[in-house]
Amino acid sequence: MKKITLIILIMLSVAGLQAQNIFFPTKVGSVQTYATLNNKGKVEGYVRQTITDIKGGGNDMTISYLSEIIDKENKDGEAKMSIPLTIHIKDGIMYFDLNSMMPAQKDQPQMGELKMEITGAPTEIPTNLQVGQTLKDANMVMSMNMGFIKMKTEVNLTNGKCLAIEDVTVPAGTFKSHKVTQTAQATVMKIKSTTNTITWYAPGVGTVKSETYDKDNKLQSSMELVASK
Numbered sequence: 001m002k003k004i005t006l007i008i009l010i011m012l013s014v015a016g017l018q019a020q021n022i023f024f025p026t027k028v029g030s031v032q033t034y035a036t037l038n039n040k041g042k043v044e045g046y047v048r049q050t051i052t053d054i055k056g057g058g059n060d061m062t063i064s065y066l067s068e069i070i071d072k073e074n075k076d077g078e079a080k081m082s083i084p085l086t087i088h089i090k091d092g093i094m095y096f097d098l099n100s101m102m103p104a105q106k107d108q109p110q111m112g113e114l115k116m117e118i119t120g121a122p123t124e125i126p127t128n129l130q131v132g133q134t135l136k137d138a139n140m141v142m143s144m145n146m147g148f149i150k151m152k153t154e155v156n157l158t159n160g161k162c163l164a165i166e167d168v169t170v171p172a173g174t175f176k177s178h179k180v181t182q183t184a185q186a187t188v189m190k191i192k193s194t195t196n197t198i199t200w201y202a203p204g205v206g207t208v209k210s211e212t213y214d215k216d217n218k219l220q221s222s223m224e225l226v227a228s229k
Contacts, residue, residue, distance in 0.1 A: 028054055032206065033075055033227040039219050046070040061089040115145040123157055129178055135160030151189055159183040168200045170209050172225040175202035195220065
């Protein structure tokens, strides 16, 4: 279940890519490392995102990422799961190739061959995002088949809105960021849940911090940028 949650977090973290040349780095080799934390603020693992390729520029770009899930013992260590991401930007609109997200599990032969399909539409964030501006609804359906295990996850994102532009401090530094909120309604193995997320997007960086709260507004988990280069 934790790995499924991380995959969803990774998908949501690249939502800021819609704002071309604003909310994400545009240099091949750029690496951002995030810590994932539990509700008590303790590190449970890391996510490392690397830009592997960029084609085109301006209003016509294709950006390739590699997101890696890493154990908490060593944030610079070998990934236990890798997820490629491909983003197409054309005339100010981002087209997220959801089916490019194909995680490859390492050292877990007991899980069998992993087959995965992802469909839907991620969050779009306009280039000129303003305080008070609302966002389009988004959704993701992820079907996984690991031989003897079949799983379907559906996430619908609603009530997206930019609440403020403010400074946020994380281990990687202090960034002036757009504070964006969304409601996530998820169905995992027929179990439904509703959470609220607050994500801070910084120009030229992307996601700086993200917090997830339950329906009673209690913090469940968070993710924060610990290194960017």
